[in-house]
Amino acid sequence: MKKIVLFVLGPDRPGIIATISKVLFESDCNLEDVSQTILQREFISIVIASLNESADEKIVLEELRSHLEPLGLYVHLKTMSGSPVLPQHVGESFVITTVGPDRPGLIAGISEVLARHNINIANLKAVSRVDQQPPHYITIYEVDIPPFTDFHEFRTALYARAKELTLDINLQHREIFEQIHQV
């Protein structure tokens, strides 16, 4: 068995997932993981599917394009590489939240500190709050902090960067959110 990663991007409308799954089903592909999200009006989906060694992914791609491109959707397909590139640390999950006036370079500034400390971003969500004056920008990073990270040094660097960016920042262990909101 081999695996493919499929990426679909374009204006949202009902029936996109139905079309993707129908084509994959008819091409003898088995869906393994599906993720979809909508940012403003843009639909984005990533699908991982397995198919027989003898199957030709080029045909699958052509079939998908013939159905999806008329809907204005961009389709990309690649064969999934074998081993993961990331080192698999058993780290602890933290949540970083920043709140502040929207301006360019906020995510670049924060993620640079994370990258420098070898901290992987597991999830990132950014929300514009245009209802507030000046418009506020909230970002939520779910990150994995490896066990060898100097927590205090990282925290200091992160808070210093947030100060430069005039962001109100919070770094908290993920468990606190789970404890408060999940029974």
Next chain:
Amino acid sequence: MLNEREIIATLEMLRNENLDVRTVTMGISLFDCASHDSERFIANIRAKIMRLAGTLVDTCDEVGLKYGIPVVNKRISVSPIAVAAAGFSSAEMCRIAGALDELARQLRIDFIGGFGALVEKGFTKGDLALIEAIPEALATTDRVCSSVNVASTHAGINMDAVALMGRTIKRAADMTADRDGIGCAKLVVFANIPQDVPFMAGAYLGVGEPDAVINVGVSGPGVVKKAIDRAREANPDLDLGRLSEIIKRTAFKVTRVGELIGRTVSDKLKVPFGVVDLSLAPTPNVGDSVGEIFQSLGLKSIGNPGSTAILAMLNDAVKKGGIFASSHVGGLSGAFIPVSEDLNIAEAAKNGHLTIEKLEAMTSVCSVGLDMVAIPGSTSAETISGIIADEMAIGVMNNKSTAARLIPVPGKKAGDRASFGGLLGEATILNIPDDGGSAGFIRLGGRIPAPVHSFRN
């Protein structure tokens, strides 16, 4: 993946609503420190407390940083000194208080509790020596807290102890006359004192407790108030049943935080976890007030008719939410109404909305009692004892903890202001009807028998 609304809601609780862990209190048994020599006893308690609590403050700060939830106070509660140091004189008891104060200073602990006695059924020599030592011990130390349990549902009310505590409170006030009688702010008289209270001034480590234990006191009146305000804004038709549900859910969240922090501190220090005390404990800061909750629930001020009903609902909802959130709930667990420690309640007392009589009525449904109530310095010991006796009767008959922390402010009269500083706050002195009318009753002494419903064996 976490829900972004939940993350933002938690952030709001933390940033704007004063969500914190009010206290992590380490209980330390002093029974194995016993010695016939007081200096040796002091050396033993010093060694034991330093060994167990040496890193308490740093550990709490570290855990607070990790979770982004501040642990505001770090405290120690010890075995009742009247029992652990039973053989010593009152002068020696004062030296022990001095040593505890010095230890607290070294460890950067804000209060150390347990300079107390349990006398609901009668006095031992140690109990009498300790009570004799209380005024001087509290006048010469900053961080030592004292509690004396004078009544219980099982034993009844020790009226000799009630009389003695009236006189002791007067002496404690006189010996700290230059500081508005602050000695009395660190002294509380209890009925049915729980063995595991983490909150001061009542914290001590009961005789049935382990050698060392971590108890946690959560707080969060600001969080509860804002939750009610938000819910009412979103739906102005909410009735009290629905609002009580909102309080319950909020208490659940706050308690979960306390439980998590407490268990983490306990794991790091390798000291067993005891209980979460899920009380709404205010501070003299805007937005951290129990009194404001009464306004959010429709009263103009705490003290207006309806206050006892609101407090009953609030106390019950807090308990229900908290009990579900924690595996072990203990301490006082309910709403505190300390007059000077709550800006809004202090204001209600100043404006005449809250009288001593209404406060007493409210204590029949809250978890503590007459707490941080400043009264005229001229109030007689017998009248103070009369107020204590009434408060103890409420606890004994209702099978609950009640307490009296009364501060007769030397040289000041009703309407004057008394200031105790820091968390203890400031308050207007309440009017106390004192025509000597309680003296005859207090002089009778003896023990008021236990109520019939205490015989459940």
